[in-house]
Amino acid sequence: xxxxxxxxxxxxxxxxxxxxxxxxxxxxxxxxxxxxxxxxxxxxxxxxxxxxxxxxxxxxxxxxxxxxxxxxxxxxxxxxxxxxxxxxxxxxxxxxxxxxxxxxxxxxxxxxxxxxxxxxxxxxxxxxxxxxxxxxxxxxxxxxxxxxxxxxxxxxxxxxxxxxxxxxxxxxxxxxxxxxxxxxxxxxxxxxxxxxxxxxxxxxxxxxxxxxxxxxxxxxxxxxxxxxxxxxxxxxxxxxxxxxxxxxxxxxxxxxxxxxxxxxxxxxxxxxxxxxxxxxxxxxxxxxxxxxxxxxxxxxxxxxxxxxxxxxxxxxx
Numbered sequence: 188x189x190x191x192x193x194x195x196x197x198x199x200x201x202x203x204x205x206x207x208x209x210x211x212x213x214x215x216x217x218x219x220x221x222x223x224x225x226x227x228x229x230x231x232x233x234x235x236x237x238x239x240x241x242x243x244x245x246x247x248x249x250x251x252x253x254x255x256x257x258x259x260x261x262x263x264x265x266x267x268x269x270x271x272x273x274x275x276x277x278x279x280x281x282x283x284x285x286x287x288x289x290x291x292x293x294x295x296x297x298x299x300x301x302x303x304x305x306x307x308x309x310x311x312x313x314x315x316x317x318x319x320x321x322x323x324x325x326x327x328x329x330x331x332x333x334x335x336x337x338x339x340x341x342x343x344x345x346x347x348x349x350x351x352x353x354x355x356x357x358x359x360x361x362x363x364x365x366x367x368x369x370x371x372x373x374x375x376x377x378x379x380x381x382x383x384x385x386x387x388x389x390x391x392x393x394x395x396x397x398x399x400x401x402x403x404x405x406x407x408x409x410x411x412x413x414x415x416x417x418x419x420x421x422x423x424x425x426x427x428x429x430x431x432x433x434x435x436x437x438x439x440x441x442x443x444x445x446x447x448x449x450x451x452x453x454x455x456x457x458x459x460x461x462x463x464x465x466x467x468x469x470x471x472x473x474x475x476x477x478x479x480x481x482x483x484x485x486x487x488x489x490x491x492x493x494x495x496x497x498x499x500x501x502x503x504x
Contacts, residue, residue: 191222197322205317209310220313223320230319234344235329241350242376245413247327251287253423262294262323264314266330312343312450342449350374353382372425378410466501
């Protein structure tokens with residue numbers, strides 16, 4: 188079966204092969220994405236982020252169970268830390284979601300972050316497009332952890348679930364530092380632990396400063412326990428309601444437009460960097476340029492202007 192036709196038919200091996208081409212930056216990957224692009228835009232992309240140990244994978248596992256009971260398929264892209272030796276993902280997808288590893292209606296893929304900011308692999312956006320074109324109605328995008336750079340999740344997700352747990356000690360400090368803007372729905376997992384109600388009160392307090400004008404949908408707070416399968420229905424309902432409100436006020440269209448703009452900007456930046464490398468031998472020459480600056484025999488912006496002029500001469504047909 189042709190690879191594009193296989194992806195559009197939802198054929199698992201074709202989807203896996205397509206994502207491998209993207210991760211490995213094979214020459215045919217860009218043409219593949221262009222061919223699939225008209226078939227994207229239908230899936231709901233749920234970003235799931237939170238500190239390590241907060242139970243993100245367990246929550247996703249429970250949400251997938253719900254989707255499967257309703258007869259719907261689902262896909263997961265779990266962005267893991269990279270091995271310093273192989274560049275591959277250290278955490279294994281099937282180790283984290285054993286109950287769905289053999290389910291043909293669930294596609295799970297671990298992708299290495301490869302040093303990318305926010306723990307988001309450079310290829311993740313295109314992998315989501317492949318899964319969208321393959322017909323998965325819900326795509327879960329789970330990240331390594333939470334932090335300032337995790338804002339990258341927002342650029343790829345329609346709705347972001349920020350998972351917190353009581354007793355971690357630094358939840359609200361992280362929220363006050365700016366992570367608050369990432370979350371759309373706040374999930375307090377392990378609600379049976381002591382301090383869950385206090386954490387909810389603290390989240391409510393911080394949320395009161397997030398949108399004082401009330402010009403967007405309110406951020407739900409859901410108390411859950413993935414281990415006990417509690418609060419999952421409430422979480423799914425909160426996500427559905429939040430999506431409906433975003434669609435009603437134009438927020439969903441705005442988010443997807445912003446996401447497309449940033450993806451286009453990133454692709455253009457990468458392509459320009461490749462052109463610089465081709466015409467200026469950037470990767471090899473940069474060390475010499477640094478030496479010139481350290482010796483004070485060149486000035487930084489004058490050096491940049493000089494190289495741009497050289498680039499334009501080289502690139503002119």
